[in-house]
Structures are given as structure tokens and as C-alpha cells.
Amino acid sequence: MFYRPENGHGLPHNPFNAIVAPRPIGWISTRGEDGDNLAPYSFFNAVAYLPPQVMFASTSSKDDRPGTKDSVAHIAETGVFCVNIASAALKDQMNASSAPLPAGKSEFETAGIAAAECDSIDCPRVAAAPANLECRMTRILRLPGEANWLVLGVVTGVHLRDDCVRDGRFDLREEGWLTRMGYRDYAAIHELFEMERPK
Template sequence: MFYRPEDGHGLPHNPFNAIVAPRPIGWIATRGADGQDNLAPYSFFNAVAYVPPQVLFASTSAKPDRDGTKDSVANIRETGVFCVNIVEQAMRDVMNISSGPWEREVDEFAKAEIERAECETIACSRVAGAPASLECKLTQIVQLPGEANFAVFGEVVGVHMREDCIVDGRFDVTTFQPLSRLGYRDYAIVENVFELKRPGE
């Protein structure tokens, strides 16, 4: 099968997300200028540079009360900071609650009963029990082609790692089963980890 996205795929559901999978989930915590906390998962997320460490996530829809975007991007525009929390299998249900189309006044930490902690380097909450959290300062927001498509880039200025996730001096993903997003309503967990050495190493 071949299709041009502009012509449509003819399938009952869009296969694009399922093709580009698995994807890590960035559980993005933000705080608006009014002090209101927000927490929402984004599967268009990844690390993009080592030095300085940088990440990006993309928001691809809008809410009527947020000037063509969603709460996360709107808050970051106001404050210039955000925190990326890593999602584990044990937090899948509360993460899913935080993904709902809640109004801007809703605090997802409270709604999903997620314990929060204050970040160290930025004015923002983080998920207290997350395996890791990355405190970020905004570097740029890029408007992408298409309605409400924004890529948000941030420099990581603070890193939290849960103590039980550090094994023999390494952040060990086998200690907590990272959750990843596939297509449609499908998710997966990381259970089988193996090592490969690059040629020349």
C-alpha cells in the first residue's frame, strides 16, 4: 500500500502514529503566570542534544480558550519554563487521567491525585514519584505547518532521578518499565533491554 497524506489513506484510522513507534512520553508540567499548575502527556517528545542537554515536544491541537494552542504551550509562552516527567508503567492510569480535555482551571495533579514537588531551578511543579524529571528553560517555540502545530524546545537546567533507578552508577530503565506510545490507543512497556557496541568502540 502507498498513499499520499494529502490524498488520505482510506483506512478506518490514521496509520501515521502507529508507523512512528514506539515513542517516549513527555509528561509536561507547566505553571501559568497566574500560578495555575498543568500536567499533560505528549508522545511527540524526545531528547535532541547532549551539550547543553535539550529536549523537544510538539503540541498538535488547540483549546478554544488558549489562543490556538493548548494549556502547556500557552503556559510556557507566559513563563518560559517547563518540566518533563518520565512516565513509568505504574503511573499509566494517572497519566491517562491527566490527558483529558480539561478546562484551564483544572489542576491535573489534584484531579489525578498525583503527588507534586517543587522544581529546584524553575518555578514549576514536577511529578514527585517520577523515575526522572527534567527541569527546562524554553529556548524556542517553532510554529510548524498545519493548524495548531507547535514544537517547543527547552534546555535542561536541572535533572531529578529517583534513587532506586540508579544502579551501579547508571540510570537503569529496567528498574521501572518506561511507558511508550504506539498508534491509536495502544501503549507498550520496555521489558527487554540489550546492549550493542558501535563499530570502533
């Protein structure tokens, strides 16, 4: 099978999300003049080591946020955001925070997710997350398409839950790394293997 995206794929569901998988989930928390916000994004990843940098993309809009969503609007307003790492143990809370709530209504409160304050930025974070990356936005780029935005940020602070540091490594095997597989499918990663690069 071959298809050109502009002509459609002819399948009952778009295969693109399932092809590029698994993808980590950036559970993005922000604070704006209208309050706190929390939303998961599966177009998310780390992009550099020194200084540590991350990206996420928002690909839809809301009726009360023309052309974008609350997360991007808040980041444009404040210049900061926090990436909360969602483990498989937090899958239900992560999913609950994806509800299309009106601007100004907190997903933390609605989904019963405990918040804590960040240290290096003025932003809430998910208290129970295995890790939180406090970020300062470096750039917001408009991507082709109706409501596609790419947000880039530099990490200014890192929280690691003490029970997730084992033998000097960040380790989520017990809870499982939560990943997006496409469609409505997710995966929990519990098994790892090592490979050394050729010298």
C-alpha cells in the same frame, strides 16, 4: 500500499502514529498565572547532549486556548517547563492527566498526582516520576497546520529517583519505560540488550 497524506490513507485509522513508534512520552508540567498544568505528549524526545536539550510538539487546541493548549500557553508566558518521565507503573496517572480540563484546573489535583517543586525553575514536577527534567524554553516554533507547535528547551536540572539508579545507570526495567505505539496502544519496555558501535 502507497498514499499521499493530503489525499488520505483510506484506512479506518491513521497509520502515521503507529509507523513512528515506539515514542517516549513527555509528561509536561507547567505553571502559569492561572495555576499548574500537567499533560502527556507523545511527540517528545531528547535532541542534544551538551548542553542537554529536549523537544516536544503540541498538535491540537482547546476551546478556551484558541490555537494551542495550556502547556504551550504557559511556556510562552513563563519560559519554563518540566518533563516528567512516565514509567509503566504510572500509566493510569499519566492517562488521567490527558483529560481536556478547562484552563486553570490542575491535572495534579484532579488526577490525584502528588506534586513537588522544581529546584532550578518555578514549576511543579511529578513527585513519583522516575526522572524529571527541569527546562528553560529556548524556542517555540509554529509548524505547518492549524495548531501545531514545537517547543525546544535546555535542561537546567535533573531529578533521578534513587531506586532507579542501579550500578551507576538510570534503569527502569523493573517498572518499565512507558512508550506510545500509535492508535490507543502503549508498550512497557522491560528488556534491554547492548550493541557496540563498529570501530
